[in-house]
């Protein structure tokens with residue numbers, strides 16, 4: 001093996017996918033059109049959802065789901081501090097107020113036992129994040145949401161292909177948002193998708209994603225198309241392009257194989273690192289019928305390792321191995337401290353995990369030899 005830099009993630013794109021993207025580019029129609037329509041049907045089938053709406057990103061999906069549910073100033077949306085900033089940013093951009101619930105220190109997901117205390121008269125939505133592709137314990141969460149008349153938007157950016165108690169995320173519940181960013185379980189370059197069982201919400205998101213226009217642009221220019229349209233609400237420009245969908249159709253076909261390999265690699269880490277005192281390994285509770293292992297995230301035990309997480313990441317980089325940081329605790333970013341008065345100590349479990357967590361290389365095309373090399377390099381850093 002050459003000593004090239006090994007990134008923490010790399011997308012796997014087949015020659016067939018490349019050929020289809022090229023033929024889309026040559027077809028004369030490259031923005032939203034027949035490929036997006038085909039991808040939409042494929043997503044509905046895979047996710048077993050009555051509605052699937054491909055979009056420019058998951059960030060767009062979170063925002064449109066919140067706007068579509070009518071979030072307004074003063075409404076509270078409950079989520080987790082251990083997430084990407086987009087989860088909280090979209091709540092703020094939609095006009096809501098983020099309310100945070102600390103994580104479970106073993107699963108890194110929102111601690112459902114602490115959820116009830118965070119619900120107030122102003123709560124409208126619960127927005128759990130399926131961290132790393134491990135499902136949140138959804139039964140008690142939905143029980144609470146139904147009892148308290150709250151909507152649920154699952155931030156499933158990490159979780160396409162994840163299963164909770166044998167049911168695929170997206171196939172039940174209220175509303176889900178998936179990401180197709182290049183590090184995710186499938187990619188369309190950038191991209192995302194909302195699934196929902198709510199017909200009115202699906203109609204609203206369909207309008208909001210394209211200017212609030214009551215007809216699809218691609219119908220407008222075809223022979224059968226109608227040039228005219230109405231604007232029925234002020235919308236955004238969050239549609240997915242056919243170029244992206246041409247790639248997404250192939251990626252979705254390969255998703256189960258990708259997850260199979262992700263699981264193999266995660267298992268390999270779990271086995272190899274189980275007796276290393278330098279690490280506390282991520283949990284995979286029984287309700288996680290299928291963990292999609294979008295990322296593999298152990299916690300460093302600083303005292304035994306003799307270094308901080310940041311020092312470990314630097315040492316890996318110097319030895320040509322990339323790692324990732326998912327995530328710093330969002331409430332401690334300057335905007336959230338200043339605007340909402342969050343401070344250190346508010347969410348101790350998330351804060352501790354955020355100091356110790358590291359994402360090791362994991363992607364479907366990673367070979368056993370590359371995996372062994374990561375472990376060898378890690379060993380050499382500690383000995």
Ligand SMILES: Cc1ncc(COP(=O)(O)O)c(C=O)c1O
Nearest residue numbers: 057058059084086157179181192
């Ligand atoms: C938990 C979470 N939510 C939302 C997003 C936003 O996804 P996108 O990049 O597709 O907008 C990400 C992306 O990393 C994420 O990790």
